[in-house]
Amino acid sequence: MKAALIVNLDKKEAFTVAERAVEWFEKRDKEFLIEKRAAYQLGQKKRGADYQQIKREADYIIIIGGDGTFLHSSHHFIGSEIPLLGINVGHLGFLTDVETDELIKALEMIDNNNYNIEKRMMLQTEHYRSEEKINSSYALNDYVINRDPDSQMLKIELYINNELVNNFRGDGLIIATPTGSTAYSLSAGGPIINPRQIKAILITPICPHNLHLRPMVISAEERIRIKVDSDGRSVKGCADGRQKNEIIPGDEIYISGADQELSIIKLPDRTFYTTVKEKMHLA
Structure with a gap:
């Protein structure tokens, strides 16, 4: 070979x-x-x-x-x-x-x-502004929405399959794969998921101003929609720490399991x- x-x-x-x-x-x-x-x-x-x-x-x-x-x-x-x-x-x-x-x-x-060769699931993200797709990307680990240090807390609306599931204030949100469950999501209190056995999507809030909000694990077949409101200062969306895009009020981020996988030797x-x-x- x-x-x-x-x-x-x-x-x-x-x-x-x-x-x-x-x-x-x-x-x-x-x-x-x-x-x-x-x-x-x-x-x-x-x-x-x-x-x-x-x-x-x-x-x-x-x-x-x-x-x-x-x-x-x-x-x-x-x-x-x-x-x-x-x-x-x-x-x-x-x-x-x-x-x-x-x-x-x-x-x-x-x-x-x-x-052995393991097939690892990916996330596919799509960034819409005024109903027009302005960016799309893949993520092996995670897609992170985060505020700048000098901005106020973000107001985040989380939809799953077009149903409003949560509305909270906090520093941001991590959407991770099982591969990414041992990365940033873990540091923010998310669970560890075995990527060799399970295909799922993790939703982990970053410093939510809410005593009862906890990370969620949903099916890889489900679709997430996120709306973010801020004080007008910079909010960034980032796939695998490599592609940063500015998110402004009114933008919508759609995230789902991707149609592509990555092969890893173990x-x-x-x-x-x-x-x-x-x-x-x-x-």
Whole structure:
């Protein structure tokens, strides 16, 4: 199988790990590509490829960095069915759950066809203004609506399947996938959901001014509509921390389970709960 490497060169350790991967491929005379900027830095210019070439030619992709690197890179491969393997040189690393000292083991397991591919659900968001769609995006982790620090609390109306479900004031709202349940939503008090088993949508308020408002878990088949009112200052909507759009009073955000999925390589020697236990230091 032909691999491709994507490397966060802002992290020195990622560069070192990438060199080890290159050495492993070359010793075994394996075909591989490297994202062109990283290829130049690694002295592998002849193997350099842009994302379109990687998408055309690679059988699997190794992303060396943190979860942010994985999220940013993964958007190039939504719906492609090319599986992604994350090597963690960040902090927690729920998406990049293979540690750097496990790199060679992971490469050998893939070479021996000893791995699993998980299909992760995505969110699809649509931003409407005056009944006209002005933006759409996908999210693997979450879509977040948040106020600026110097603005007042937001007034948020939450509809599910066109039925008004809640009307509250707070700092914002997180709409997350099960994959994103261990990210920002968790920090805001949301539950952990096993993305390997369950397709669902999490709705987690951010600092609601309400004693009784709690996170909700709904079916991935349901559709959410959100209306936000503010004091006229900036409100942002952001998919996976990478695409920020200004939301003004009167705008409506529609969110549902997407028609595209992302393929992720998982090694068979760990479960989701093993990862949670190790990353959260639970036991």
